[in-house]
Amino acid sequence: MSLFESINSRFQGSYKFWKPEKNKNSSIVFKNKVFYKAKQGAIKSCELILIKNYLIKVIPDSINKITLLDWKIIEPFTEVNGDKERFGFSVGHRGCSRDFYVENEEKLNEWLDVLLPTCIMTDFSNDFSIVKEIGSGSFGVVYLALSNNDSKPYAVKAINKNNFSTTSSLNSVADEIKIMRMLDHPNIVKLHYVYEDSSLIYLVTDYVEGGNLHSRMVKKKVFNERTVSHFAEKMLGVLDYMSSLDIVHRDLKLENILMVSEENDYDFKIIDFGLAAEVTEGLHLRCGSPGYIAPEILRKHYYDAKADLFSLGVILYILLSGKMPFNGKNINDVLIKNREGKISFQHPAWKNVSKYASTLVLRLTEPLPSIRPTAREALQDSWLHQELNTTLPNIHPTSQPSESHTSHSE
Template sequence: MKKKVVIEREWFISSKTTDINADYVISKEIGTGAYGKVFLAEDRRSLSLRAVKVIQKIRVQDYQTFVNEIEILKKLDHPNIVNIIETYENERLCFVVLEHCRGGELFDRLVKLSVFSEAQAASIMKQLLSAIMYCHNHGICHRDLKPENCLYVTEDENSELKIIDFGLSAHIKEEDLLHDLTGTPYYLAPEMMSGNYTKIVDCWSLGVILYMLLSGTPPFNGKDNNEILMSVYNGCFTFRPPGFKNVSDFAKDLICRLLTKDPSHRITAQQAYMHPWIQGCIPTPYPDLPQTLLVSLKNFMQSNTIKKASLMYIASKLTEYDIRSIRKHFKDIDVNGDGVISKLELINVVKSLTPEVTDENLKILVSNLDINDNGNIDYTEFLTGCLLRKSFSNSGYLESAFKHFDKDESGFITTTEVREVLNGQDIVHKLSTNDIDLMISEIDKNRDGCIDYREFIDMMAQRSLL
């Protein structure tokens, strides 16, 4: 059996010091923040649209805040959390390239509609709860959840949402306490004002959001921030706003459980996701995988390591439009909503669709898809295994993947460059030079000891994906 090479998604999120204008055409301003602006940009190779957050270092008192956000985003891999593409930096500015969500803020849509129906609100909450459950399971507390930090991917009324702005987020262990009073007054949990709190504060914020979605008004009000904070600290709210007149008791029950003042009795994101109102309004569809994706998974199993790494690079850069159908299948298979597919969840689906598959082949499939070897199938891993060739027929994606390996831009991928990519910039690795030479020899048609662009394209085009 060939040696399994662990590949991490974050290896493909580059931190560059080159000129961003060489890779992107930056155009109109689409947003603004305390420390900089957000611009629309077009990738010169793939022509994909991105959002570029431009941070002026001189305006940032604590630059570590932004370093923190970048490092957290690199580790988060969920269909409802904004995807970071790469970063650029010079002496004055930092550029964070993110996926472009063109549908606007949840806040703006709430203002436009006044209130959402229960079905609409449940759909929104199911996405947000899944994302926060994933964050909490990975030791991240967001600390600034609000409708302004939830963006729609498209203008479509049924568009998916993405949580953004992890600048105030914190790494936290299960038993850890946080102490900083940070966030937006309307959405702060009462215990944050006492200076000792846990990640469960995010669930309070989600309760405030749900209250607002169904009523059009916040549960805690005041003439100024001090009054708002006092109202929050008291933790008393009612269902008197007119918007609640026809809201079900199930929905009100979930609000009460999320807005429980005592954090030790407050419902968790996982419990809220399984609440009867969420599951009843938005029933979980029967997990399914089309035959084309099953064939893709089978072909992925037979791909060599360099190809798997290249496919993961491409999967991490594709737009939501490119992957929309695969994303739906991922979410359907992720029955418990924790943002990953467990080995059992995947095995159950594949077995139900192809009863003839052997247990041994199922083990091999799961092992191949678990590219980072963490015991689950992460979102980008699933995308990588299911990619159809049409998803990356755009030559810009292929060219970018090749250039990610070709560090010195010589037009050839060498053993040293493969080692650098597969090491995740770490010099120490279990891979020997012979291991990498063998990988290259499988692709190196002209036997010159390296991979040129033609050989790279041939590798990607081999009956790898339909």
């Protein structure tokens, strides 16, 4: 049984395959004539239309029918009858699926090209070859894999289905898939396909070969200010884009930023949306990585997309100074300082950084989210719009100048 079957019924609203269409006016992605077996085995034709993640069956002189594709299994098939071949694809789950026939193999491939990024597939080993393991964690293992079609490299996150012992854990991976499918940005790793077999769920994403920002930082110790300025502007652009979709990452850190190449230190892709969420009236789940978490999350307050801005401020602090802003003997010590949100510029490394850079870091790490800028507001910061050079004055506060940075309490 597919783990996505129950999710499909939840999002679809029932276990029925079709529902009456209710004014889906989005742009058409693809449409074509298909054939299906009606009652008593009669073969009928209809027009199928793909709109975003919905499939619509056009019924002349009647109400069209619609189905959500996100969590449905898709399987192509070929039927041989004598010397004739019939091509088609099946969509759905056990006892709740539909078979559609197409005119030829070319039409089948056209349908598969537009449906595969939206549905769940089952034939991972036929489509990809694992090359090597490139990462692991509590969620599963990440592999480098090559497409069997064109040898293009992909990163594949393989999640063991035994990990889904509770409904919440399954909902978590479903949320990750849903959010990643919403995102389409050059600085965000793209989710291309989702597969499921008897033991694993596979998330097939971009392969980024430059290593993560943490490894780059270990190698370089500190980045020059011009580079960090370029990086900051790109990151703020990504966060502004995510905010426009009401999405918050909730785990921005050096390890979750992959570098595109060795050519520069500001071309990147953000990865790992396992903790990402859609911003509703207010999120309150405590999550993230110690040292990067926005104080409002640790204070159990409601929070929104501005939480990612705090994490970015921490990242910029590290890139400019080579130091973590919150240190301690153990994780609990780090979390206490992280919760207070007080940072210092007393380390000698800050003597080589302009006041304009440290001012943006201060703005982004403001403990009070009501004062902290949005990504769009931060994009107007003067540091991002001036010629950086060695003549800029190096004047730094020793800690946050605003009252909220030094005296805030719950």
